[in-house]
Amino acid sequence: xxxxxxxxxxxxxxxxxxxxxxxxxxxxxxxxxxxxxxxxxxxxxxxxxxxxxxxxxxxxxxxxxxxxxxxxxxxxxxxxxxxxxxxxxxxxxxxxxxxxxxxxxxxxxxxxxxxxxxxxxxxxxxxxxxxxxxxxxxxxxxxxxxxxxxxxxxxxxxxxxxxxxxxxxxxxxxxxxxxxxxxxxxxxxxxxxxxxxxxxxxxxxxxxxxxxxxxxxxxxxxxxxxxxxxxxxxxxxxxxxxxxxxxxxxxxxxxxxxxxxxxxxxxxxxxxxxxxxxx
Amino acid sequence: xxxxxxxxxxxxxxxxxxxxxxxxxxxxxxxxxxxxxxxxxxxxxxxxxxxxxxxxxxxxxxxxxxxxxxxxxxxxxxxxxxxxxxxxxxxxxxxxxxxxxxxxxxxxxxxxxxxxxxxxxxxxxxxxxxxxxxxxxxxxxxxxxxxxxxxxxxxxxxxxxxxxxxxxxxxxxxxxxxxxxxxxxxxxxxxxxxxxxxxxxxxxxxxxxxxxxxxxxxxxxxxxxxxxxxxxxxxxxxxxxxxxxxxxxxxxxxxxxxxxxxxxxxxxxxxxxxxxxxxxxxxxxxxxxxxxxxxxxxxxxxxxxx
Numbered sequence: 268x269x270x271x272x273x274x275x276x277x278x279x280x281x282x283x284x285x286x287x288x289x290x291x292x293x294x295x296x297x298x299x300x301x302x303x304x305x306x307x308x309x310x311x312x313x314x315x316x317x318x319x320x321x322x323x324x325x326x327x328x329x330x331x332x333x334x335x336x337x338x339x340x341x342x343x344x345x346x347x348x349x350x351x352x353x354x355x356x357x358x359x360x361x362x363x364x365x366x367x368x369x370x371x372x373x374x375x376x377x378x379x380x381x382x383x384x385x386x387x388x389x390x391x392x393x394x395x396x397x398x399x400x401x402x403x404x405x406x407x408x409x410x411x412x413x414x415x416x417x418x419x420x421x422x423x424x425x426x427x428x429x430x431x432x433x434x435x436x437x438x439x440x441x442x443x444x445x446x447x448x449x450x451x452x453x454x455x456x457x458x459x460x461x462x463x464x465x466x467x468x469x470x471x472x473x474x475x476x477x478x479x480x481x482x483x484x485x486x487x488x489x490x491x492x493x494x495x496x497x498x499x500x501x502x503x504x505x506x507x508x509x510x511x512x513x514x515x516x517x518x519x520x521x522x523x524x525x526x527x528x529x530x531x532x533x534x535x536x537x538x539x540x541x542x543x544x545x546x
Numbered sequence: 547x548x549x550x551x552x553x554x555x556x557x558x559x560x561x562x563x564x565x566x567x568x569x570x571x572x573x574x575x576x577x578x579x580x581x582x583x584x585x586x587x588x589x590x591x592x593x594x595x596x597x598x599x600x601x602x603x604x605x606x607x608x609x610x611x612x613x614x615x616x617x618x619x620x621x622x623x624x625x626x627x628x629x630x631x632x633x634x635x636x637x638x639x640x641x642x643x644x645x646x647x648x649x650x651x652x653x654x655x656x657x658x659x660x661x662x663x664x665x666x667x668x669x670x671x672x673x674x675x676x677x678x679x680x681x682x683x684x685x686x687x688x689x690x691x692x693x694x695x696x697x698x699x700x701x702x703x704x705x706x707x708x709x710x711x712x713x714x715x716x717x718x719x720x721x722x723x724x725x726x727x728x729x730x731x732x733x734x735x736x737x738x739x740x741x742x743x744x745x746x747x748x749x750x751x752x753x754x755x756x757x758x759x760x761x762x763x764x765x766x767x768x769x770x771x772x773x774x775x776x777x778x779x780x781x782x783x784x785x786x787x788x789x790x791x792x793x794x795x796x797x798x799x800x801x802x803x804x805x806x807x808x809x810x811x812x813x814x815x816x817x818x819x820x821x822x823x824x825x826x827x828x829x830x831x832x833x834x835x836x837x838x839x840x841x842x843x844x845x846x847x848x849x850x851x852x
Binding site for chain 2: 275277281284285288289291292293294295296298299302310311315316317356357358360361363364368369370373376380383385386387389390391392393394395396397398413414416417418420424449450453477478480481485496499500503510513514517520521524525528532536539540
C-alpha cells in the first residue's frame with residue numbers, strides 16, 4: 268500500500284495529462300465568460316485576447332436580456348415540457364404492455380419499436396417539413412412537439428421497459444386478486460414505482476430537445492416561434508463581428524444547463540448517459 | 547362444467563389483455579407511424595420527382611435523380627468526409643476517453659470534482675459549441691487561433707483553409723464527445739469489483755499489468771459498444787458542422803447530412819434532396835443494422851438504469 272503512493276513515471280504522465288485536459292476543457296468556457304464582460308472596442312484595441320476585462324461590463328447581458336431572449340426561452344420551455352410530458356406518458360403505457368402483458372405479438376412489436384433507434388432522423392427531415400406545412404403547423408412552436416416526441420420514443424420505451432421489468436410482479440398479482448383492473452394496477456402500482464426511471468428519462472429527453480437544432484431550423488421561420496438554439500443562430504447573424512455579444516448569448520444559453528447541473532449533479536450525469544443505449 | 551367456465555374466463559382475460567394492449571400501444575404507434583414510417587416511405591416516393599417544394603406541380607422522372615446521385619461528385623465527397631470523420635473520431639475519442647476514465651477512476655477517491663470538470667462540455671449544445679469554437683479559431687481575436695498563429699509563418703484561420711478545415715472541425719467534435727465516452731468507460735470501470743484489484747496486487751501484479759491484463763479485458767464489451775456508438779454517431783453529424791462551416795470551404799467539410807439539407811432547403815430542390823436523403827438513409831441503415839447485429843448480445847442486456 269505504501270508502495271502505491273510513490274509516483275512512478277507513468278503516474279506523472281497521467282497527472283500531467285489530467286491537468287492538461289482540465290485546461291482543454293475549461294479554457295473555452297473561461298474565454299467565453301471573460302469575453303462576454305468586454306466591450307467590442309476593448310477587445311479590438313487591446314493587443315491580446317488573453318487580457319482580462321478592464322471591468323465587469325454588464326452591457327452585453329443587459330442588451331440581450333432586454334431584447335427577445337425571453338421569447339426564445341419561453342418557446343423552448345413550452346415545447347420541451349409539453350413534448351417530455353406526452354412522451355413519458357405514452358412511453359410508459361407502451362412499456363407497461365411490453366413488460367407485463369402476455370400476448371403473441373409482444374416480442375415482435377417491441378423489436379419494431381426498438382429497431383426505430385437505427386433510423387437516422389435526418390432522413391425524415393424533408394417529409395416532416397412537407398407534412399408540417401400541409402397540416403398548417405408550419406412556423407408554430409407546436410410543430411416541433413410531434414417530431415420531438417416521435418424521435419425519442421424508441422429509447423424511452425427501451426429504457427422504461429427494462430426498468431419496469433425490474434419491478435417485482437408480486438405487488439400487482441396481489442392487487443389483481445383483490446380485484447383491481449390492469450389499468451388500475453398500471454396507474455397506482457407501476458407508475459409510482461417507475462418514477463426514478465421516468466425522472467432519468469425526463470432529464471435525458473429534456474436535454475436532447477432543449478438542444479435540438481435542425482428541426483427547429485426547418486420547421487419554424489419567425490422569431491415568435493423559434494427556440495433557444497435558433498436564438499444563437501439569429502443573434503450570430505445580427506451581431507456577426509461583435510464577438511463579446513456572441514459570447515454573451517452563448518453564456519446565457521448554457522446558463523440554464525449549468526444551473527441544472529449544479530442542482531442535479533450525479534443525477535444529470537446519469538440522465539445523459541441513457542443515450543449510451545442509443546445507436 | 548367447471549372446465550367450460552374456466553375456458554371462457556380465460557378467453558375473456560385474453561380478450562381484455564388484447565384490448566388493453568391495443569389501447570396502450572395506440573399513441574406510440576400513432577407517432578411512430580406519422581413521423582417515422584410514413585416519412586421514410588414519403589422520402590423514397592419523393593426521390594422519383596423533380597420538385598422545388600413550392601410549386602404545385604412536380605414532374606415524375608423515375609430513376610433520374612438516382613442516376614444523378616450515383617454520378618454526384620459532391621455526394622461522394624461528403625461520404626468520404628464522413629468516413630474520415632468516423633475513423634478520426636474512433637481513433638481519438640475512444641483512446642482519450644479511456645485514458646481519462648482511468649485517470650478519473652484513479653483520482654476519484656481523492657479528487658472527486660475532476661469528473662465534474664471533465665463533464666462540462668456535455669452541458670453545451672452542439673450549436674453553442676460550434677459558435678464558440680468558430681470564434682476561438684479566429685486568427686486575431688480567438689484563443690486557439692492566436693495560439694496556432696505562434697507556430698505559423700502567416701497566421702490564417704484554420705476553418706477557412708481547405709486543407710485544415712475538416713481537422714479543425716474534428717478536433718471540436720472530439721472536445722464535445724470525449725467526456726461522454728469518458729463517463730461511459732468510467733461507468734464500466736466501476737462495475738469491476740475492488741477485490742479483483744487487491745487480489746492482483748497481492749499476486750504481485752504491477753498497476754500497468756493490472757490495467758492491461760485484468761481491467762481492459764473486463765471492459766472490452768463496453769469499449770466495443772462505445773466504438774459502435776461513435777461510428778454510427780459520426781455518420782449523422784450535422785449541427786456543429788453546419789454552424790461552423792456550412793460544409794465549406796469548397797466542400798472541405800461537407801457531410802451527407804449538410805449536403806442533404808443544402809440541396810433541399812437552400813437550393814430548394816426537394817426531389818433531389820429526398821434522393822440524397824434516401825442514399826444517406828440506406829448507407830446509415832446498412833451500417834447500423836450490421837453493427838446492431840454485432841452488439842445484439844450486449845443490446846439485450848441493456849436498458850437498465852439503477
